[in-house]
Amino acid sequence: MQVKTPDIGVDKATVAEILVKVGDQISENDSLILLESDKASVEVPSTVSGVVKSILVHQGDEVTEGTALIELESGSDAQTEDKAPVKSEEEAAKPASSETEAKPVTQPSTSVSSGATSVIEVQVPDIGVEKATVAELLVKVGDEISENDSLILLESDKASVEVPSPVSGIIESVVVKEGDIVKEGVLLLKVKTQGGSEQATPANENTAVQPVETATTAVEDETDTQETVSSGEQEISVPDLGVDKATVSEILVQVGDRVEAQQSLCVVESDKASVEVPSNIAGVVKAIHVSVGQEVKQGIALATIEGEAKAAPKAKSQPAAQTASVKTQSAAKPAEQAKAPVADSVNKLSQEQEADNAKVYAGPAVRKLARELGVILAQVKASGEHGRLMKEDIYAHVKQRMTAPAPTASATVAAVASGLPALPDFSAFGGGEVKTMTRLQQVSVPQLSLNNFIPQVTQFDLADITELEAWRGELKDGFKKQGVSLTILAFIAKAVAHLLKEEPYFAGHLADDQKSVLLRNEIHMGIAVATPDGLTVPVLRNPDQKSIKQIAIELGELSQKARDKKLSPKDLQGANFTITSLGSIGGTAFTPLVNWPQVAILGISPATMQPVWNGKDFDPRLMLPLSLSYDHRVINGADAARFTNKLTKLLKDIRTLLI
Structure with missing residues (x-):
């Protein structure tokens, strides 16, 4: 074989x-x-x-x-x-x-008899390293899998490897969990295989058992194999579209039509977008179970396809003739697909999109899912380590596309643009050059565009940090000897965390019904960090429960991980308030954008020495500009003014935190 x-x-x-x-x-x-x-x-x-x-x-x-x-x-x-x-x-x-x-x-x-079952243990193969980490479980107990389907993603510090299934069957148990460290020979999971026509169909006792693919290239002495081997009828159901229900807007095939694997069968639409549902096998359409205008949801049967395996060789054919036959068939497929009324979703991609897809960091199982759902990988935001696309990212992308504000499925960029017209032609004015944004900038566009739906107001204030900066100057050298960079941001994060306990609405979220507010039990603070690729926002966990020294250490670690592109998905999730600082770059004030689903963000501009009237004369004081942007649906203007006023008092005398 x-x-x-x-x-x-x-x-x-x-x-x-x-x-x-x-x-x-x-x-x-x-x-x-x-x-x-x-x-x-x-x-x-x-x-x-x-x-x-x-x-x-x-x-x-x-x-x-x-x-x-x-x-x-x-x-x-x-x-x-x-x-x-x-x-x-x-x-x-x-x-x-x-x-x-x-x-x-x-x-x-x-x-193996027709009703017999056996349990196959799948172990870690030789992956070329001494040990690896279970990065992702691609299946769960009860899943039905086919031979060579990817089961588990293993990662070392050098590479990622997906472990395939050696057999078809049902996942009986999963022995490992994400984060486990494994090595060659370690049991990963167990697969229950069912004996039957798929496992025992030899014509002669002296014929070796081999997969169907192998049979097409081996020389057989005595076979009466048919030209095409039927693999039985299979129902095609509505996949997870990311919405509760959708409407069948168009049926693209008829009973009796022959379809290729991944060929679209019908179009389903929500009130925001449309998605084509493909067939996962090649075969003949035996029945269509839905009609135009019918509402469907995940799991509802759309059509029945009588599947067909690849063409098998006739009796006593020679390997050379078989190879030529296979090549002829494969060469004929593009012509067949070109004539088909609905093209395969992959063939709909432009050469540029295919080139972009090839650059995306994603495993075979994820790419297969993307093909099934008609998703362009280059448009999906990755949440996996080192920018790897996960299955959850594909589902989230489809859900966003089905519920996106702008009613278009052909281009995500158009949806993000919120109805803006296309750029005019500048060729008469000297033209221009198109420069691709960084990956980080591209994936930020949809998130930033959500700010168009937030009625945002910004409250400005000044905090006197003269004494605080003097104290920081006294502590700085001692911290530096311990390898810790003590910045003013550590004090601000501690003060804001203390204040969020008193003002929980600033760390809450507007509920989906827009009639209530979700108040969080813990404080997780996003800290904006500038990197060469753009702005990223890792999360500082529970700053209200940590000392200023602990906060300073963690801020340094998060900033370094962001610049080294080593932030994990968990490092970027769960924040309910954000601080963004211009540091010493310049400026006097700015209006930071509220990062949905949060309702407030604090912007910090560079501190400057300013004359402040003390009742008798002017004193030189170090003043820190504060810019608090907030969602006016949740936060009232008076509450925002009170919040910044309290913060200025805390920063003027940090000892207030101890009271």
């Missing part, structure tokens, strides 16, 4: 290292070849046990999904050749069952 390049999440990859040689005896899930793209390294595992018969690629070769890498002589082939060609059914059953017991992961045996 041949081991081929799986879906590795990119258009092409390079053979970085060949991990086996001809004649090597390998076990199932042993790594065969190391593939590298510009984003990650992936080791391709063997799906069966056996001996390496030939290596079909060389180090440095570029490969794509489906490229043949290694030819194996499986253990079942060797057993068949050594033994007599004719055996009774009982004799044939014994070695098969014993082999199943001996190996935790194996190909289903031909002796």
Whole structure:
């Protein structure tokens, strides 16, 4: 059998290292070849046990999904050749069952009866490092999976690897959890496989059991295989669209139509956007269960498709002829798809979008989900470590698109622009050059645009920090010797946290019904940090429960992680108030934007020495400008003025915090 390049999440990859040689005896899930793209390294595992018969690629070769890498002589082939060609059914059953017991992961045996089940243990394969961390569980107990579906994402400090399933079945148990450190051989999860027509359909007793894909390239002596093998009827249901319900606006196929995998079947619309629902298999439409105008929700059956497997070879065909046939079929597919009334969602992308997608850091399982939901990866905001796209990001993007303010599904940028017209043509005025914004700036656009729906007001004030700055100057050298940078921001964060306890509405959120306010039990403060790529806002946890020294240490750590691009998704989530500071950049005041779903944000401008009247004469005082922006639906103007006034008094005499 041949081991081929799986879906590795990119258009092409390079053979970085060949991990086996001809004649090597390998076990199932042993790594065969190391593939590298510009984003990650992936080791391709063997799906069966056996001996390496030939290596079909060389180090440095570029490969794509489906490229043949290694030819194996499986253990079942060797057993068949050594033994007599004719055996009774009982004799044939014994070695098969014993082999199943001996190996935790194996190909289903031909002796498994129609109703029999077995539990397969999936372990950590050789991932090229001593240990790795479970970064993401891609399945849960009860999920139905197919062979080679990704199960778990493992990450080391060098690469990310998705562990595939060696069999089809149902997840019976998951042994590990996110954050666990594992190494080769550690049990990850158990898969329950169901015996039946999919597992035992050999025509002859002396024919080795191999997957359907392998059968298309092997030479068979006596077979009566049909031209096309039916894989049964399958219902296509409404996926998770991110909204409670939607309306079927258009049905794109008819009963009797032949559809390709990922071809759109119908269009469903909410009051804000539309999404095309694709078929996850190729086949013939046997029934359509919905009508135009019908309201549907997740799980409702849309259509029944009678699936078809790939074309199998006819009797006594030679490998060369089979290869030519397969190439002819694959070459004919684009023409077929071009004639189809509805194109595959991938084919709808422009070359520029496809190039952008190739640069996105995402695994095969996430890319598969994106294709199923018609999502352009380059438009999705990533929440995973090191900017990795997660499944939750895809669902969140679809939900946002279905509920976005501007009624358009064709371009997210148009939705964000809130109805602004297209740019005029500047070619008559010297033209211009389009410069792509940084990734951080791009993903900030939708969030910043939400401010268009917040009635925002800004309250300005001045805080006398003369004594506070003098005290900070006395402490600064001692802190510096301990490796701690003591900035004025640490004192401000402590004072604001204390004040938010007295004024909880400033750390609350306007409820969805817009008739009540959600008051938070804890204070988590966003601190805006400027990086070369743009502004990011890591979260300082529970500053009200920490000393000024602890706050200073954590502020330094968060700022460094932001500049080094090492912030985790958790570091950016859960804030209910934000402080943004211009530091010593300049300016006298500004109006910071409220960061939804928060209702207030405090802006700090550079402090300056100013003459302040003391009743008799003017004293030179160090004055700190404060700019408090707030959501007027939740915060009254008088409350905002009282808040900044209290804050100025706390900063003028920080000892007030002790009272």
